[in-house]
Amino acid sequence: MNHALTQLQPYPFEKLRALLAGAQPPADKRPIALSIGEPKHKSPDFVARALADNLDQLAVYPTTLGIPALREAIAAWCERRFGVPGGWLDAARHVLPVNGTREALFAFTQAVVNRESKGLVVSPNPFYQIYEGAALLAGATPHYLPCLQEHGFNPDFDAVSDDVWQRCQILFLCSPGNPTGALIPLETLKKLIALADKFDFVIAADECYSELYFDEDNPPPGLLTACAELGRSDFARCVVFHSLSKRSNLPGLRSGFVAGDADILKSFLLYRTYHGCAMPVQTQLASVAAWNDEAHVRANRDLYREKFAAMLDILGPVLDVQRPDGGFYLWARTPGDDQNFTRELFAQQHVTVVPGSYLSREVAGENPGAGRVRLALVAPLAECVEAAERIRAYLQGQPA
Numbered sequence: 001m002n003h004a005l006t007q008l009q010p011y012p013f014e015k016l017r018a019l020l021a022g023a024q025p026p027a028d029k030r031p032i033a034l035s036i037g038e039p040k041h042k043s044p045d046f047v048a049r050a051l052a053d054n055l056d057q058l059a060v061y062p063t064t065l066g067i068p069a070l071r072e073a074i075a076a077w078c079e080r081r082f083g084v085p086g087g088w089l090d091a092a093r094h095v096l097p098v099n100g101t102r103e104a105l106f107a108f109t110q111a112v113v114n115r116e117s118k119g120l121v122v123s124p125n126p127f128y129q130i131y132e133g134a135a136l137l138a139g140a141t142p143h144y145l146p147c148l149q150e151h152g153f154n155p156d157f158d159a160v161s162d163d164v165w166q167r168c169q170i171l172f173l174c175s176p177g178n179p180t181g182a183l184i185p186l187e188t189l190k191k192l193i194a195l196a197d198k199f200d201f202v203i204a205a206d207e208c209y210s211e212l213y214f215d216e217d218n219p220p221p222g223l224l225t226a227c228a229e230l231g232r233s234d235f236a237r238c239v240v241f242h243s244l245s246k247r248s249n250l251p252g253l254r255s256g257f258v259a260g261d262a263d264i265l266k267s268f269l270l271y272r273t274y275h276g277c278a279m280p281v282q283t284q285l286a287s288v289a290a291w292n293d294e295a296h297v298r299a300n301r302d303l304y305r306e307k308f309a310a311m312l313d314i315l316g317p318v319l320d321v322q323r324p325d326g327g328f329y330l331w332a333r334t335p336g337d338d339q340n341f342t343r344e345l346f347a348q349q350h351v352t353v354v355p356g357s358y359l360s361r362e363v364a365g366e367n368p369g370a371g372r373v374r375l376a377l378v379a380p381l382a383e384c385v386e387a388a389e390r391i392r393a394y395l396q397g398q399p400a
């Protein structure tokens with residue numbers, strides 16, 4: 001067997017199951033899960049119809065590169081959304097469809113890491129666990145940058161040593177972040193691109209929450225915005241990861257894309273051809289419809305906005321919690337230990353959240369997720385409100 005498999009950590013939900021095993025939540029309270037980050041709003045009907053209308057494509061082997069119509073729709077979306085000048089993103093060379101960002105983040109790491117040089121894969125901490133597992137299975141060493149409140153829940157990139165940048169092969173960014181919801185400012189993205197040039201590493205920007213933001217007039221910038229503003233028309237060393245899962249409430253469609261540096265994508269395409277992860281043509285055609293429409297995405301944001309407002313109204317006075325820059329999580333400070341909070345909340349109120357320490361790694365005795373919990377606002381509004389009321393009741397029942 002591959003020995004690297006033994007280095008993989010149990011997934012946070014496995015730890016959560018173990019933590020809650022044996023607890024006896026009140027039977028008269030229906031369970032409310034704020035734990036899993038699975039979008040629950042309705043998938044758009046027109047996408048479902050596009051999928052159904054193209055089922056004859058089941059008879060066709062899809063290509064790894066995907067159909068031009070999808071790559072063109074994605075390139076056009078990137079131009080509209082991130083201010084990329086027309087003609088910079090050549091749909092034939094700068095865009096690849098992927099079956100959701102999860103598989104893409106994993107596969108990308110396998111394609112990019114040079115095993116010989118014992119390099120680092122640098123990621124935020126807390127982080128989406130795939131970055132770590134992908135690094136370990138690619139033979140690299142994960143290096144974690146704490147995301148603390150005093151730095152706006154982003155890594156303090158200025159504190160990273162030249163030695164770390166020297167050994168860095170991939171820098172993972174997650175903006176807006178899971179679980180913190182923090183957005184990486186445009187100026188920081190530009191500085192990171194300069195560092196990538198200086199130390200020759202690849203920036204892999206996981207932007208799968210980029211469409212869940214609050215101000216309709218100010219969509220948050222991404223790594224492509226930084227490239228556009230820098231005049232970096234070749235997107236050198238920059239690759240972005242996007243998905244329809246959160247944007248369009250289509251987690252089951254398994255559809256996303258990577259875009260950026262054409263040389264890197266050429267090698268990634270080669271890797272993917274062997275890996276065997278072409279997107280079915282009917283999925284591609286349904287994805288074209290989704291990328292071409294923004295009305296459903298605006299409606300989706302409205303629903304999250306409503307839920308954030310309602311939950312923060314209830315929780316704000318009793319819990320240290322702020323509205324994030326984007327995404328659909330609250331990253332709340334717990335009055336004591338996060339595992340204890342999670343277990344007791346479940347046992348007393350039948351509400352499930354994720355301990356922050358399960359989403360982060362301890363480095364030098366510090367776990368930046370400790371003392372926090374992640375609340376996913378995916379359930380319908382009424383259920384989110386009920387969960388917030390139960391959390392408040394739990395907190396008010398606690399000794400001061």
Ligand SMILES: Cc1ncc(COP(=O)(O)O)c(C=O)c1O
Nearest residue numbers: 037100101102128178208243245
């Ligand atoms: C930060 C982050 N990246 C990537 C993913 C993967 O999403 P998908 O594979 O559905 O695009 C998730 C899913 O929860 C996530 O939270």
